[in-house]
Amino acid sequence: MGLKDWPSAGFPGTAVNPDTLLAEVVDAEACDEALAQTTDPADKIFVLLARGRTAEAAEAAADARLTDPESVRLQVLDAEVLRSNRNFERAENILRGILPTVAGLPTEPWVLQQIGKVLFSSGQFDAAAKSFAAALELRVAAGHDATAIYSATVSLKRALDQAERG
Numbered sequence: 194m195g196l197k198d199w200p201s202a203g204f205p206g207t208a209v210n211p212d213t214l215l216a217e218v219v220d221a222e223a224c225d226e227a228l229a230q231t232t233d234p235a236d237k238i239f240v241l242l243a244r245g246r247t248a249e250a251a252e253a254a255a256d257a258r259l260t261d262p263e264s265v266r267l268q269v270l271d272a273e274v275l276r277s278n279r280n281f282e283r284a285e286n287i288l289r290g291i292l293p294t295v296a297g298l299p300t301e302p303w304v305l306q307q308i309g310k311v312l313f314s315s316g317q318f319d320a321a322a323k324s325f326a327a328a329l330e331l332r333v334a335a336g337h338d339a340t341a342i343y344s345a346t347v348s349l350k351r352a353l354d355q356a357e358r359g
Contacts, residue, residue, distance in 0.1 A: 200344035204236060207243050211347050214313050216243040235266045242270070247277040265291055265300060269307050281315035302331035306345055309352065318356035325349035 199208035202216035206224025210217050218224045218240065228240055234257035241250035251274045258267050268291055275284035288308045295301045309324035329345035 200347050201340045202239075202243065202344075203340075204239055204243075207240070209344055209347070211351060214310050214348050214351060218243045234260075235264070235270055238267075238270045238274075242273055242277060247274060250274050250277070265295060265304075269304065272307060272311065276311045276314055279314075281311055284311045285315075299335060299337075302328040302335070302337065302341070302345070305331065306348065309348060313348070313352055313355070318352050318359055322349055322352035322356055325352055 199211055199219065201207070202209050204216075204224070205227035206218055206220035206222070207216050208219045209215065216239070224240060224243075228236060231237075234253060238250050238253045238257065241247075241253060250270070254267060254270050254274055258264070258271065261267060268287060272284040272287040275281075275287065285308060288304055288311065291304050292301070292308075295304050305324050305328035309321045309328060312318075312321035312324055325345055325348045329342065329349055332342050332345055
């Protein structure tokens with residue numbers, strides 16, 4: 194799968210690596226331009242994670258959570274920082290704790306996708322596939338955009354492939 198086939202990661206200049214299922218910066222110029230125009234601290238945290246700058250992302254996330262402790266997006270990014278540091282159990286616990294808050298909302302499939310990423314990163318491929326399948330089903334049922342559906346599809350296929358190898 195070539196770079197042009199990588200699913201969008203949801204921020205300009207970023208895409209999801211289909212092997213690792215992690216966001217990466219694939220167009221630094223587009224990413225930097227978009228970052229210069231945003232005032233959302235979650236965007237900065239996301240890009241730091243996509244660049245592999247986990248320690249900086251953790252610090253930025255902690256600062257952002259002080260001003261907006263109830264933000265679901267910031268809580269998910271906290272979990273992503275934990276996942277990046279291989280603290281899979283804590284990351285999964287945070288995300289599962291968010292699920293009741295987002296149940297039935299448009300963000301529910303996104304949180305399920307994030308749970309799948311944590312499970313995938315920890316080598317729990319069957320469980321990751323179930324989470325990705327649930328995210329995909331909800332995204333399709335809700336008529337989410339094609340990029341979100343494609344991302345969930347690629348993630349599900351990758352998890353199923355890894356589970357078969359297991």
